Amino acid sequence: MNYGGVVSSPNGDVSLTVEVEEGEPVYHLKYNDKVLIAPSRLGVIFKETNLSQDLTLDYIESSKVDEIWTQPWGEQKEIRNNYEEIKLYFSKNESGEKMNITFRVFDDGLGFQYEWPEQVGLQDFVITDEITEFNMADDHTGWWIGAYQLNRYEHLFNETRVSETDTVHTPFTMKTDDGIHLSIHEAALTNFASMTVANNGNNSLEVDLVPWKNGDKVRGSAPHKSPWRIINVGETAGDLMTNYLMLNLNEPSKIEDTSWITPGKYTGIWWDMHLGTKTWESGEMHGATTEYTKQLMDFTARHGFYGVLVEGWNQGWDGSWFDNGDVFSFTEPYPDFDLKEVTRYADSLGVKLIGHHETSAGISNYEAQVDEAFDLYNEVGVEAVKTGYVGDFVEGGEWHHGQFMVRHYRDIVKKAAEHKIMLNVHEPIKDTGIRRTWPNMMTREGARGQEYNAWSVDGGNPPSYTTIVPFTRGLVSPFDYTPGVFNLLLTDKPENPDNNRVQHTLAKELALYVVIYSPLQMVSDLVKNLEANPTALEWVKAVPVDWETTLVPKAEIGDYVVVVRKDRNSGDWYLGGITNEKARDFEVELDFLESGKTYEAQVWADGEDADWKTNPYPLERTTEEVTSESVLELNLAKGGGVAVRFAPKN
Structure with missing residues (x-):
């Protein structure tokens, strides 16, 4: 030695x-x-x-x-x-x-x-x-x-x-x-x-x-x-x-002025396609139309959300795009989608169009067009873009997570920053903290998200999944899981041979907005389902996406997790608690609240006889006054959850 x-x-x-x-x-x-x-x-x-x-x-x-x-x-x-x-x-x-x-x-x-x-x-x-x-x-x-x-x-x-x-x-x-x-x-x-x-x-x-x-x-x-x-x-x-x-361990931000980087909640022409009620490709069921986009923008503005994601707007979705990413154009819309008109309409309502670039692993095709595509989005006022890399291999056999793609993902983040564009990357390289250096890298997928509940042959993500993912994939955060499905049994889906559904209660779906962090959080369900449940929608409208402090008072991987976060822009605190297949009762000390203040605890909890498998919808909305010396009792149904807002009263 x-x-x-x-x-x-x-x-x-x-x-x-x-x-x-x-x-x-x-x-x-x-x-x-x-x-x-x-x-x-x-x-x-x-x-x-x-x-x-x-x-x-x-x-x-x-x-x-x-x-x-x-x-x-x-x-x-x-x-x-x-x-x-x-x-x-x-x-x-x-x-x-x-x-x-x-x-x-x-x-x-x-x-x-x-x-x-x-x-x-x-x-x-x-x-x-x-x-x-x-x-x-x-x-x-x-x-x-x-x-x-x-x-x-x-x-x-x-x-x-x-x-x-x-x-x-x-x-x-x-x-x-x-x-x-x-x-x-x-x-x-x-x-x-x-x-x-x-x-x-x-x-x-x-x-x-x-x-x-x-x-x-x-x-x-x-x-x-x-x-x-x-x-x-x-x-x-x-x-x-x-x-x-x-x-x-990452370098400080290379973006000096980050004022254009804006967290927010978004809706989208997206869940429709996973359900099969609309299509990415053109035709009678095409989702990305000017008319339908405007309807989503009306809803988005009405409820104070940031923007509308529109997938399937650009030429290339017809035919075998899944196997050939070279078919996509990132500047040519379908005839029934007027890019300039929808962005003009968005501006009139105070909302934004969120762009979409699905590459289908056609990296050379995307790199050849990306400058022009980002220039187009700058021209029409698009500030955020969701990118996608569907496909098992890229460029004739390279892994998504080898050095070739590590370089590509980083180059796109830098290029997006030059155009003042925020990114939400699906089929990404895993997060290793680059969001510190390039804070326009807002969120990413990189795990099984909500869409698996719509079509996976195993029926969807089991109740324990969301109690594991915060301590695995979620440790490197953020995760665009895309919560916000209120129609848990997916009765809108025309065909459902695998009995797909969201495998938890409605209260748990609400709690995910706190448990699973993302600065861009989706409100993913169809408008009719969201507005049919104003009690649940009230929570989604209220919960922030940008936090000052995060605490985890209770957690056991695979069993349960309780997360508490303080809003960065107010004195409000929010709590999300979820469990796996087992019902659980918790007592949570509220010593994180400011001493000497009284808060109104607004609670969205599993209602009577709620059960993820047999009765997922009961949702009870209650309020009570609490202080930093209070102890809050939480009662979670099987596969259930609880969402709480603590609003200062004085």
Whole structure:
């Protein structure tokens, strides 16, 4: 051993040890004096050289940071960035290639990053493997989806022991038998392959980089950096949900004036197509018509929502678009959709058209048109665009989450920022915190959303799904789940051979607006269903999408979650609570409310005999006065939920 050093987090809870043993760098991690990560290898293998062994540690630098920065929008307005850092400078014995590894130790986890400074020996390099390990101290319970599957990240989560996992996508969330929660992920994914995690046996996990179709993992030239490999840790599931280590490891915003970036709720010509009552393609059932768009805009303006998403407006949806993204034009509308007229009409009502670019994985076709397409949206006043990348592979066999697409997604975000356009990306690369650097990257899909309830052959997302997703996919937030379906049994659907439905109660659907965070939240159901239930619609109109503070007073992954958030623009607080198939009763202390004030608690709860399976619709609306010393009783039906607004009275 030629180095052995320990670095502790600012409060001492997290302790990192880094060692170099016979030329091989190794790290291990403790949390509250318990071994979390046993000794684990570090390093990267290039086609040209192996930088995981035969290394000499040349010198070490240490530093610390303690600062607070402000998100222009988000689930938490003020974020503290507080860590201890060491940077280790290595050189390869004999051949002399250079590699640095930086470790940042936070009170709630660890981040580390590889860096290859400019050097002659690593010009035009190819990385063939990364051998970074996460050797678990025990066989923890984990929640995961397999990495190399079709449909990208859109799968139900498995719950198994670490020893029973496959190669998995991150974030990979685990719970130890003594209750510690941890999650492995990455931050600041830029010009690199996405990281998955492979099961090596004996509770050992190793980074598995998603390859190019020829097998290369990463192509680059020094100077170059890897994304940060991160381990988030906390006592509770809620601690993971309020962990901002990933954001802290991203660069500050490159957009100086963010005043044009506007969170909001939106409606859309979208759910109709998933139900089969309208079509993307042209014809008698075409959804994206001028007339129907204006009707949606009337509804949107009437209830104070931001805008209307219109899918299927542009040429290319007829025929086999699903298999050939080259058919799309992003500037030519169908004859029954007058782009300039609908945007003029939107302006007259004070709402916005939300644009749509479905590429169907035709990347070259999209890149050839995107400048002109964004210019057109600038011309007519479109401020937000939903992009889509339906398809299992792109450009003849590249994965959605390999380096090729990582580069593409980042290029589109930058280009959108140049045009002052906000993005909502479906079939995306996973979020690694880039929204800090490019805050026009508002929200994304990257999991099974509401649409699976409309047509999935398994009938839809089970009641437990939304109690898992906040602690897996949702940890890297935001998620365009698209809540707001009031007709839970989907009686509008002409044919329903798989008995599709929304598998929870109406109160739970309302609670999702707080539990699942997105700065662009959809109000997804048909107008007739939304306006037929004014009590439920009252909540959707009231609940904000931009928060000052987020708290998670109660949560158990896969069972239940209670989330509390404070509105950024008022003194109101909001609570969302959901459960799986089991009914639950909770008592929640309201000590988060301002002391000395009285609040009106406006409650939307499961009504009498509510049950997700047999009676999902009963919704009870009540009010009561509360203070910071009050305890609120919550009664959740099977598959149920509760939504609460706390409005100051004095």
